[in-house]
Amino acid sequence: MISFVTFVVKTNPMLVFPNAKINIGLNIVEKRPDGFHDISSCFYPVGWSDALEITISDRLHFTADGISIPGNTDDNLCIRAYHSVSADYDIPPVNIHLLKAIPIGAGLGGGSSDAAFTISALNQLFDLHISEEKQLDYARRLGSDCAFFILNRQKYCHGKGDQFENIDLDLAGKWIVMVNPGIHISTVEAYAGVKPNAPETDLRELLGKPISTWKNEVKNDFETSLFPKYPFLQEIKEDLYKKGASYAAMSGSGSTLYGIFEKEIDLSGQFQRYNIWQGMLN
Known part of the structure; x- marks a missing residue:
């Protein structure tokens, strides 16, 4: 354990805004011996965000508002992240409060x-001076795409989705419309229907x-x-193209669809049954 007798508190409370990502292209390359799958994809950050507040407390506590989060609070990824850091650094308990706005099981x-x-x-x-590489290590222990958000900039991703390379892709100034139909597609359900196959052309070349x-x-x-199982997903994608999207696709294992546009568009009367977010890409 790396122990600090004293620590510096920079800001209390600490307020941050965890953002979503989209997948631009997603190839399921092969199934690994450990049961996971190797993929290739481009992860791109988008502005749809939660709000996360962390304050020093006399006990470790997690609360949440907004979209209901399933499961046991003690198993929440934020609590598990705290335990990962506190195992190596002598930090006090904190209260973690999450305002959940990014849909769950949405591929974001x-x-x-x-x-x-x-x-x-x-x-x-706590001014811990944890290196980026060590933060990536903590994140990789928590989930395949957690590490991306430590970097939080467009990357070509491979392996389980936790290995990254730079990619020459700049969509700054374009607009994105994201449509979430409100269904939860589990990772198990999504992977049950795929047949791994290495792509004929490298995704980086296509992008x-x-x-x-x-x-x-x-x-x-x-x-x-x-799409055959949930036909309305394909309908949303087609509607995004009808609205003038330069490119439209499903993000991750679903269920969110997105369209990339050259400029902001009027969505009046469109996708009224669904959860929508739009904004400019950076």
Whole structure:
């Protein structure tokens, strides 16, 4: 254990805004001996965010408002993130309060982002000087895509989704519309219908082409099995193209669909039954 007798509190409370991500292309390459799958994808951060407040307390406590979070509070990824850090650093108990706005089971990595932001917030709050690499290590223990949110910038991802390389892809200034139909698709359900297969063309090569070419070339392998099961997902994707999207796809293992546009669009009367977020990409 790395123990500090004293620590510096930078800000109390610490308030951060864990953001979502989208997958631009997602290939299920092969099943691993450990039961996980190797993938290739581009993770891109988006502005749809939760709010996370951490304050020093006399006991470790987690509370949440907003979207209901299933499961036992003690197993929440934010609490597990705290335990990962406190195992190595002598920090006091904290109260973690989460305002949950990113839909759950939506392919947006919201829970993973909350965990990663907990790690980085504790690092800042107590001035621990934890290196980026060590923060990545903590995050990888919590989930396959948690580590991305430590970096939180567009990356080509491979392995279980926890290995990263730089990618020359800049969508700054474009607009994104995200449509979540309110259904939870579990990872188990999503992977049950896929057949791993290495792509013929490297995703990085495809994403290096103009966005106008992506529609027929940049695929999310989960769409093949989930669209027949949930036809309204395909309908949402088609509607995004009808609204003028340069590219539209499902994010992760679903259920959120997104469209990338050249400018802000009027969504009056569109997708009224669903949860919608739109904003500019950075």
